[in-house]
Amino acid sequence: MARLREFDYEQVLDGALGLFWRDGYEATSLDGMLGEVGLSKSSFYGAFGSKHDMLLAALDRYIETVLQANIEDLRRGSPRAAIVRHFDKILGFQPVSKTCFLQVCAVELAAHDQLVRMRVRRGVELLEEAFRDAIARGQAAGEFAADGDARAFATFLVANGYGLQMLGRANLAAHSRKKTLSIILKALE
Amino acid sequence: MARLREFDYEQVLDGALGLFWRDGYEATSLDGMLGEVGLSKSSFYGAFGSKHDMLLAALDRYIETVLQANIEDLRRGSPRAAIVRHFDKILGFQPVSKTCFLQVCAVELAAHDQLVRMRVRRGVELLEEAFRDAIARGQAAGEFAADGDARAFATFLVANGYGLQMLGRANLAAHSRKKTLSIILKALE
DNA sequence: TAGATTTCGGACTAACTGGTCCATAAAAAT
Protein backbone atom coordinates (compact mmCIF):
# COMPACT_ATOMS: atom_id res chain seq x y z
CA MET A 1 0.00 0.00 0.00
CA ALA A 2 1.00 3.58 0.41
CA ARG A 3 1.51 6.49 2.71
CA LEU A 4 -1.05 6.88 5.48
CA ARG A 5 -3.15 10.01 5.84
CA GLU A 6 -1.97 12.15 8.72
CA PHE A 7 -5.21 13.87 9.62
CA ASP A 8 -8.41 12.54 11.14
CA TYR A 9 -11.09 12.59 8.46
CA GLU A 10 -14.01 12.87 10.85
CA GLN A 11 -12.31 15.50 12.96
CA VAL A 12 -11.77 17.68 9.90
CA LEU A 13 -15.34 17.03 8.79
CA ASP A 14 -16.65 18.09 12.18
CA GLY A 15 -14.58 21.24 12.01
CA ALA A 16 -16.00 22.07 8.60
CA LEU A 17 -19.51 21.30 9.80
CA GLY A 18 -19.01 23.72 12.66
CA LEU A 19 -18.01 26.51 10.29
CA PHE A 20 -20.76 25.87 7.75
CA TRP A 21 -23.20 25.73 10.63
CA ARG A 22 -22.02 28.95 12.23
CA ASP A 23 -21.37 31.07 9.14
CA GLY A 24 -23.28 29.41 6.29
CA TYR A 25 -21.92 27.85 3.15
CA GLU A 26 -21.07 30.87 1.00
CA ALA A 27 -19.62 32.86 3.87
CA THR A 28 -17.23 30.03 4.76
CA SER A 29 -14.06 30.38 2.70
CA LEU A 30 -12.14 27.25 1.89
CA ASP A 31 -8.79 28.85 2.64
CA GLY A 32 -10.02 30.06 5.99
CA MET A 33 -11.45 26.69 6.87
CA LEU A 34 -8.28 24.83 5.88
CA GLY A 35 -6.29 27.26 7.97
CA GLU A 36 -8.48 26.62 11.01
CA VAL A 37 -8.40 22.87 10.77
CA GLY A 38 -4.74 22.82 9.65
CA LEU A 39 -5.08 20.97 6.38
CA SER A 40 -3.34 21.54 3.06
CA LYS A 41 -5.28 22.01 -0.13
CA SER A 42 -4.01 18.87 -1.77
CA SER A 43 -5.01 16.80 1.25
CA PHE A 44 -8.39 18.44 1.24
CA TYR A 45 -9.08 17.83 -2.42
CA GLY A 46 -7.75 14.32 -2.18
CA ALA A 47 -10.05 13.45 0.69
CA PHE A 48 -13.17 15.54 0.07
CA GLY A 49 -13.30 16.36 -3.64
CA SER A 50 -14.64 19.89 -3.49
CA LYS A 51 -16.16 22.43 -1.17
CA HIS A 52 -19.61 21.39 -2.25
CA ASP A 53 -18.88 17.69 -1.77
CA MET A 54 -17.65 18.49 1.70
CA LEU A 55 -20.85 20.31 2.49
CA LEU A 56 -22.84 17.23 1.52
CA ALA A 57 -20.58 15.09 3.69
CA ALA A 58 -21.00 17.55 6.58
CA LEU A 59 -24.75 17.48 6.14
CA ASP A 60 -24.77 13.68 6.24
CA ARG A 61 -22.59 13.77 9.30
CA TYR A 62 -24.86 16.26 11.02
CA ILE A 63 -27.81 13.96 10.43
CA GLU A 64 -26.09 10.86 11.71
CA THR A 65 -24.64 12.50 14.81
CA VAL A 66 -26.39 15.63 16.08
CA LEU A 67 -29.81 14.94 14.65
CA GLN A 68 -29.72 11.27 15.62
CA ALA A 69 -28.86 12.25 19.17
CA ASN A 70 -31.93 14.49 19.27
CA ILE A 71 -34.02 11.71 17.83
CA GLU A 72 -32.80 9.23 20.39
CA ASP A 73 -33.55 11.68 23.14
CA LEU A 74 -37.14 11.76 21.91
CA ARG A 75 -37.37 8.06 22.70
CA ARG A 76 -36.39 8.46 26.35
CA GLY A 77 -38.90 8.73 29.16
CA SER A 78 -42.52 9.70 28.72
CA PRO A 79 -43.35 11.03 25.24
CA ARG A 80 -44.80 14.21 26.64
CA ALA A 81 -41.73 14.86 28.77
CA ALA A 82 -39.46 14.12 25.81
CA ILE A 83 -41.32 16.65 23.67
CA VAL A 84 -41.09 19.25 26.42
CA ARG A 85 -37.35 18.55 26.65
CA HIS A 86 -36.98 19.03 22.92
CA PHE A 87 -38.67 22.42 23.00
CA ASP A 88 -36.89 23.52 26.14
CA LYS A 89 -33.63 22.95 24.29
CA ILE A 90 -34.77 25.15 21.41
CA LEU A 91 -36.11 27.83 23.74
CA GLY A 92 -32.86 27.84 25.69
CA PHE A 93 -30.52 28.60 22.80
CA GLN A 94 -28.55 31.72 23.70
CA PRO A 95 -28.41 34.56 22.95
CA VAL A 96 -29.07 34.73 19.22
CA SER A 97 -30.19 31.24 18.57
CA LYS A 98 -28.02 28.74 16.78
CA THR A 99 -30.53 26.99 14.57
CA CYS A 100 -30.56 23.41 13.36
CA PHE A 101 -28.06 22.94 10.53
CA LEU A 102 -30.87 21.57 8.38
CA GLN A 103 -32.56 24.95 8.56
CA VAL A 104 -29.36 26.76 7.63
CA CYS A 105 -29.01 24.56 4.55
CA ALA A 106 -32.71 24.66 3.71
CA VAL A 107 -32.89 28.43 3.68
CA GLU A 108 -29.51 29.23 2.13
CA LEU A 109 -29.22 26.45 -0.43
CA ALA A 110 -32.15 24.05 -0.78
CA ALA A 111 -34.03 26.11 -3.35
CA HIS A 112 -31.19 25.88 -5.89
CA ASP A 113 -29.42 22.68 -4.88
CA GLN A 114 -31.20 19.39 -5.29
CA LEU A 115 -28.55 17.32 -3.51
CA VAL A 116 -28.80 19.53 -0.45
CA ARG A 117 -32.57 19.53 -0.63
CA MET A 118 -32.76 15.74 -0.69
CA ARG A 119 -30.60 15.48 2.40
CA VAL A 120 -32.48 18.19 4.25
CA ARG A 121 -35.76 16.48 3.48
CA ARG A 122 -34.44 13.16 4.66
CA GLY A 123 -33.27 14.74 7.93
CA VAL A 124 -36.60 16.47 8.48
CA GLU A 125 -38.43 13.24 7.77
CA LEU A 126 -36.32 11.36 10.29
CA LEU A 127 -37.18 13.95 12.90
CA GLU A 128 -40.82 13.83 11.94
CA GLU A 129 -40.89 10.04 12.25
CA ALA A 130 -39.38 10.26 15.70
CA PHE A 131 -42.10 12.70 16.72
CA ARG A 132 -44.74 10.46 15.18
CA ASP A 133 -43.49 7.52 17.22
CA ALA A 134 -43.50 9.61 20.37
CA ILE A 135 -47.02 10.81 19.64
CA ALA A 136 -48.23 7.26 19.00
CA ARG A 137 -46.71 6.09 22.26
CA GLY A 138 -48.24 9.05 24.04
CA GLN A 139 -51.62 8.30 22.55
CA ALA A 140 -51.42 4.70 23.75
CA ALA A 141 -50.51 5.99 27.20
CA GLY A 142 -53.37 8.46 27.23
CA GLU A 143 -51.10 11.52 27.18
CA PHE A 144 -52.42 12.79 23.83
CA ALA A 145 -55.73 12.75 21.99
CA ALA A 146 -56.16 9.19 20.75
CA ASP A 147 -58.27 10.29 17.78
CA GLY A 148 -55.61 12.73 16.48
CA ASP A 149 -53.60 12.03 13.34
CA ALA A 150 -50.15 11.12 14.70
CA ARG A 151 -48.40 12.06 11.48
CA ALA A 152 -50.08 15.46 11.35
CA PHE A 153 -49.21 16.06 15.00
CA ALA A 154 -45.62 15.21 14.20
CA THR A 155 -45.44 17.63 11.27
CA PHE A 156 -47.01 20.23 13.50
CA LEU A 157 -44.32 19.73 16.14
CA VAL A 158 -41.47 19.86 13.61
CA ALA A 159 -42.88 23.06 12.13
CA ASN A 160 -43.17 24.64 15.57
CA GLY A 161 -39.61 23.68 16.41
CA TYR A 162 -38.20 25.31 13.29
CA GLY A 163 -40.47 28.29 13.60
CA LEU A 164 -39.32 28.95 17.15
CA GLN A 165 -35.70 28.64 16.04
CA MET A 166 -36.34 31.28 13.39
CA LEU A 167 -37.87 33.56 16.02
CA GLY A 168 -34.80 32.97 18.15
CA ARG A 169 -32.58 34.14 15.31
CA ALA A 170 -34.75 37.20 14.96
CA ASN A 171 -34.17 37.79 18.67
CA LEU A 172 -37.87 37.92 19.40
CA ALA A 173 -38.52 38.32 23.13
CA ALA A 174 -37.79 35.00 24.84
CA HIS A 175 -40.72 35.24 27.23
CA SER A 176 -43.01 35.54 24.25
CA ARG A 177 -41.56 32.44 22.61
CA LYS A 178 -41.72 30.43 25.80
CA LYS A 179 -45.41 30.99 26.21
CA THR A 180 -46.12 29.11 23.00
CA LEU A 181 -45.05 25.78 24.49
CA SER A 182 -48.22 25.35 26.49
CA ILE A 183 -50.29 26.14 23.39
CA ILE A 184 -48.36 23.51 21.47
CA LEU A 185 -48.85 20.91 24.18
CA LYS A 186 -52.52 21.71 24.52
CA ALA A 187 -52.99 21.20 20.79
CA LEU A 188 -51.95 17.58 21.25
CA GLU A 189 -54.57 16.84 23.87
CA MET B 1 -28.60 72.22 -8.96
CA ALA B 2 -27.00 69.45 -10.90
CA ARG B 3 -27.50 66.54 -13.21
CA LEU B 4 -30.56 64.38 -12.52
CA ARG B 5 -30.26 60.68 -11.79
CA GLU B 6 -31.37 58.60 -14.74
CA PHE B 7 -32.49 55.43 -12.96
CA ASP B 8 -35.45 54.80 -10.69
CA TYR B 9 -34.14 54.27 -7.16
CA GLU B 10 -37.03 52.12 -5.98
CA GLN B 11 -37.07 50.07 -9.15
CA VAL B 12 -33.39 49.23 -8.71
CA LEU B 13 -33.98 48.51 -5.03
CA ASP B 14 -36.83 46.15 -5.88
CA GLY B 15 -34.60 44.38 -8.38
CA ALA B 16 -31.90 43.94 -5.77
CA LEU B 17 -34.45 42.75 -3.23
CA GLY B 18 -35.61 40.13 -5.71
CA LEU B 19 -32.09 38.80 -6.14
CA PHE B 20 -31.20 38.83 -2.43
CA TRP B 21 -34.53 37.14 -1.79
CA ARG B 22 -34.05 34.43 -4.41
CA ASP B 23 -30.34 33.71 -4.01
CA GLY B 24 -29.36 35.04 -0.59
CA TYR B 25 -26.93 37.83 0.23
CA GLU B 26 -23.55 36.16 -0.24
CA ALA B 27 -24.57 34.32 -3.39
CA THR B 28 -25.70 37.56 -5.04
CA SER B 29 -22.76 39.19 -6.78
CA LEU B 30 -22.77 42.94 -7.13
CA ASP B 31 -21.52 42.83 -10.71
CA GLY B 32 -24.23 40.35 -11.63
CA MET B 33 -26.92 42.42 -9.98
CA LEU B 34 -25.79 45.66 -11.60
CA GLY B 35 -25.80 43.90 -14.95
CA GLU B 36 -29.35 42.70 -14.44
CA VAL B 37 -30.75 46.02 -13.37
CA GLY B 38 -28.55 47.94 -15.82
CA LEU B 39 -26.74 50.24 -13.45
CA SER B 40 -23.12 51.38 -13.44
CA LYS B 41 -20.91 50.96 -10.43
CA SER B 42 -20.44 54.65 -9.84
CA SER B 43 -24.19 55.22 -9.91
CA PHE B 44 -24.66 52.33 -7.52
CA TYR B 45 -22.09 53.51 -5.01
CA GLY B 46 -23.35 57.06 -5.30
CA ALA B 47 -26.90 56.04 -4.50
CA PHE B 48 -26.59 53.05 -2.20
CA GLY B 49 -23.18 53.24 -0.51
CA SER B 50 -22.26 49.57 -0.42
CA LYS B 51 -23.65 46.11 -0.99
CA HIS B 52 -24.40 45.81 2.70
CA ASP B 53 -26.15 49.17 2.85
CA MET B 54 -28.25 48.12 -0.08
CA LEU B 55 -29.24 44.94 1.71
CA LEU B 56 -30.46 46.99 4.66
CA ALA B 57 -32.40 49.24 2.31
CA ALA B 58 -33.88 46.19 0.59
CA LEU B 59 -34.86 44.73 3.93
CA ASP B 60 -36.59 47.97 4.93
CA ARG B 61 -38.36 48.05 1.59
CA TYR B 62 -39.49 44.43 1.98
CA ILE B 63 -41.04 45.30 5.32
CA GLU B 64 -42.84 48.37 4.10
CA THR B 65 -44.19 46.77 0.94
CA VAL B 66 -44.50 42.96 0.93
CA LEU B 67 -44.82 42.46 4.65
CA GLN B 68 -47.18 45.39 5.09
CA ALA B 69 -49.41 43.98 2.37
CA ASN B 70 -49.58 40.69 4.27
CA ILE B 71 -50.32 42.55 7.45
CA GLU B 72 -53.10 44.54 5.84
CA ASP B 73 -54.58 41.36 4.47
CA LEU B 74 -54.80 40.06 8.02
CA ARG B 75 -57.15 42.92 8.82
CA ARG B 76 -59.66 42.05 6.10
CA GLY B 77 -62.76 39.96 6.75
CA SER B 78 -63.22 37.66 9.69
CA PRO B 79 -60.05 37.11 11.72
CA ARG B 80 -60.32 33.36 11.39
CA ALA B 81 -60.75 33.56 7.62
CA ALA B 82 -57.81 35.98 7.38
CA ILE B 83 -55.59 33.57 9.29
CA VAL B 84 -56.66 30.68 7.07
CA ARG B 85 -55.86 32.85 4.04
CA HIS B 86 -52.42 33.59 5.44
CA PHE B 87 -51.59 29.92 5.88
CA ASP B 88 -53.11 28.91 2.57
CA LYS B 89 -50.68 31.31 0.92
CA ILE B 90 -47.73 29.69 2.70
CA LEU B 91 -48.98 26.19 1.95
CA GLY B 92 -49.47 27.05 -1.70
CA PHE B 93 -45.91 28.21 -2.44
CA GLN B 94 -44.62 26.10 -5.33
CA PRO B 95 -42.67 23.93 -5.83
CA VAL B 96 -39.74 24.54 -3.54
CA SER B 97 -41.12 27.20 -1.34
CA LYS B 98 -40.00 30.80 -1.61
CA THR B 99 -39.80 31.79 2.01
CA CYS B 100 -40.35 35.17 3.62
CA PHE B 101 -37.33 37.42 3.06
CA LEU B 102 -37.14 37.96 6.81
CA GLN B 103 -36.43 34.26 7.22
CA VAL B 104 -33.73 34.33 4.53
CA CYS B 105 -31.99 37.20 6.33
CA ALA B 106 -32.55 35.74 9.78
CA VAL B 107 -30.95 32.42 8.94
CA GLU B 108 -28.15 33.60 6.68
CA LEU B 109 -27.12 36.80 8.42
CA ALA B 110 -28.87 37.68 11.67
CA ALA B 111 -26.50 35.77 13.93
CA HIS B 112 -23.50 37.90 12.87
CA ASP B 113 -25.10 41.14 11.78
CA GLN B 114 -26.82 43.30 14.33
CA LEU B 115 -28.24 45.77 11.83
CA VAL B 116 -29.92 42.95 9.94
CA ARG B 117 -31.09 41.36 13.17
CA MET B 118 -32.75 44.55 14.38
CA ARG B 119 -34.67 44.90 11.14
CA VAL B 120 -35.69 41.25 11.08
CA ARG B 121 -36.95 41.51 14.62
CA ARG B 122 -38.91 44.62 13.84
CA GLY B 123 -40.55 42.90 10.86
CA VAL B 124 -41.41 39.83 12.89
CA GLU B 125 -42.86 42.00 15.62
CA LEU B 126 -45.03 43.86 13.13
CA LEU B 127 -46.38 40.56 11.87
CA GLU B 128 -46.91 39.35 15.40
CA GLU B 129 -48.82 42.49 16.31
CA ALA B 130 -51.07 42.03 13.32
CA PHE B 131 -51.81 38.49 14.43
CA ARG B 132 -52.44 39.67 17.95
CA ASP B 133 -54.98 42.20 16.71
CA ALA B 134 -56.67 39.55 14.60
CA ILE B 135 -56.78 37.19 17.57
CA ALA B 136 -58.22 39.88 19.82
CA ARG B 137 -60.90 40.69 17.29
CA GLY B 138 -61.62 37.00 16.89
CA GLN B 139 -61.90 36.58 20.63
CA ALA B 140 -64.38 39.43 20.83
CA ALA B 141 -66.38 37.81 18.04
CA GLY B 142 -66.35 34.42 19.75
CA GLU B 143 -64.16 32.78 17.08
CA PHE B 144 -61.31 32.02 19.46
CA ALA B 145 -60.93 31.10 23.11
CA ALA B 146 -61.61 34.30 25.04
CA ASP B 147 -59.41 33.20 27.93
CA GLY B 148 -56.36 32.63 25.72
CA ASP B 149 -53.32 34.97 25.78
CA ALA B 150 -53.64 36.87 22.50
CA ARG B 151 -49.94 37.69 22.38
CA ALA B 152 -48.95 34.07 22.92
CA PHE B 153 -51.42 32.95 20.26
CA ALA B 154 -49.86 35.47 17.89
CA THR B 155 -46.32 34.25 18.53
CA PHE B 156 -47.58 30.72 18.05
CA LEU B 157 -49.05 31.62 14.65
CA VAL B 158 -45.92 33.43 13.51
CA ALA B 159 -43.78 30.46 14.52
CA ASN B 160 -46.05 28.05 12.67
CA GLY B 161 -45.93 30.19 9.55
CA TYR B 162 -42.14 30.24 9.49
CA GLY B 163 -41.89 26.59 10.42
CA LEU B 164 -44.15 25.58 7.56
CA GLN B 165 -42.09 27.71 5.18
CA MET B 166 -38.98 25.88 6.31
CA LEU B 167 -40.71 22.54 5.67
CA GLY B 168 -41.65 23.82 2.24
CA ARG B 169 -38.01 24.54 1.48
CA ALA B 170 -37.15 21.05 2.63
CA ASN B 171 -39.77 19.83 0.18
CA LEU B 172 -41.61 17.90 2.85
CA ALA B 173 -44.77 16.27 1.46
CA ALA B 174 -47.35 18.99 0.91
CA HIS B 175 -50.27 16.86 2.09
CA SER B 176 -48.47 16.41 5.38
CA ARG B 177 -47.94 20.15 5.80
CA LYS B 178 -51.52 20.96 4.89
CA LYS B 179 -52.91 18.77 7.62
CA THR B 180 -51.30 20.94 10.28
CA LEU B 181 -53.62 23.87 9.54
CA SER B 182 -56.57 22.32 11.32
CA ILE B 183 -54.38 21.58 14.34
CA ILE B 184 -53.26 25.19 14.39
CA LEU B 185 -56.80 26.49 14.17
CA LYS B 186 -58.02 24.12 16.82
CA ALA B 187 -55.30 25.35 19.19
CA LEU B 188 -56.90 28.78 19.07
CA GLU B 189 -60.34 27.58 20.16
C1' DT C 1 -23.64 81.44 -21.83
C1' DA C 2 -20.71 80.44 -17.90
C1' DG C 3 -20.29 78.22 -13.61
C1' DA C 4 -21.48 75.04 -10.17
C1' DT C 5 -22.85 70.56 -9.05
C1' DT C 6 -23.99 66.01 -9.58
C1' DT C 7 -24.41 61.60 -12.38
C1' DC C 8 -22.66 58.46 -15.56
C1' DG C 9 -19.68 54.92 -17.95
C1' DG C 10 -16.12 52.20 -17.42
C1' DA C 11 -11.26 51.44 -16.56
C1' DC C 12 -8.80 49.99 -12.71
C1' DT C 13 -7.30 47.70 -8.25
C1' DA C 14 -6.00 44.68 -4.61
C1' DA C 15 -7.58 40.96 -2.30
C1' DC C 16 -9.67 36.73 -2.43
C1' DT C 17 -12.18 32.67 -4.65
C1' DG C 18 -12.22 27.56 -5.46
C1' DG C 19 -9.32 24.56 -7.74
C1' DT C 20 -4.93 22.38 -10.13
C1' DC C 21 -0.37 20.63 -10.20
C1' DC C 22 3.99 18.78 -9.00
C1' DA C 23 7.99 17.55 -6.53
C1' DT C 24 8.79 15.28 -2.27
C1' DA C 25 7.82 12.26 1.65
C1' DA C 26 6.25 8.14 3.71
C1' DA C 27 4.48 3.64 4.06
C1' DA C 28 3.68 -1.23 2.39
C1' DA C 29 4.85 -5.08 -0.69
C1' DT C 30 8.20 -7.52 -3.23
Added chain:
DNA sequence: ATTTTTATGGACCAGTTAGTCCGAAATCTA
Protein backbone atom coordinates in the same frame (compact mmCIF):
# COMPACT_ATOMS: atom_id res chain seq x y z
C1' DA D 1 16.65 -2.23 -1.07
C1' DT D 2 13.69 -1.22 -4.71
C1' DT D 3 9.23 -0.50 -6.42
C1' DT D 4 4.55 0.97 -6.00
C1' DT D 5 1.23 3.79 -4.21
C1' DT D 6 -0.69 7.38 -1.84
C1' DA D 7 -0.38 11.81 1.11
C1' DT D 8 1.59 16.19 1.80
C1' DG D 9 3.08 21.15 1.34
C1' DG D 10 2.92 24.85 -1.20
C1' DA D 11 3.45 27.27 -5.53
C1' DC D 12 0.45 28.54 -8.92
C1' DC D 13 -3.80 29.84 -11.68
C1' DA D 14 -7.62 32.17 -13.87
C1' DG D 15 -11.71 34.21 -12.59
C1' DT D 16 -14.32 36.90 -9.47
C1' DT D 17 -15.03 39.94 -5.51
C1' DA D 18 -16.43 44.51 -3.54
C1' DG D 19 -14.92 48.88 -4.03
C1' DT D 20 -12.28 53.35 -6.09
C1' DC D 21 -11.44 56.87 -9.32
C1' DC D 22 -11.69 60.08 -13.09
C1' DG D 23 -13.01 62.29 -17.30
C1' DA D 24 -17.15 63.41 -19.67
C1' DA D 25 -22.01 64.51 -19.78
C1' DA D 26 -26.09 66.64 -18.11
C1' DT D 27 -28.82 69.75 -15.48
C1' DC D 28 -29.78 73.87 -12.74
C1' DT D 29 -28.81 78.83 -11.41
C1' DA D 30 -27.05 83.27 -12.26
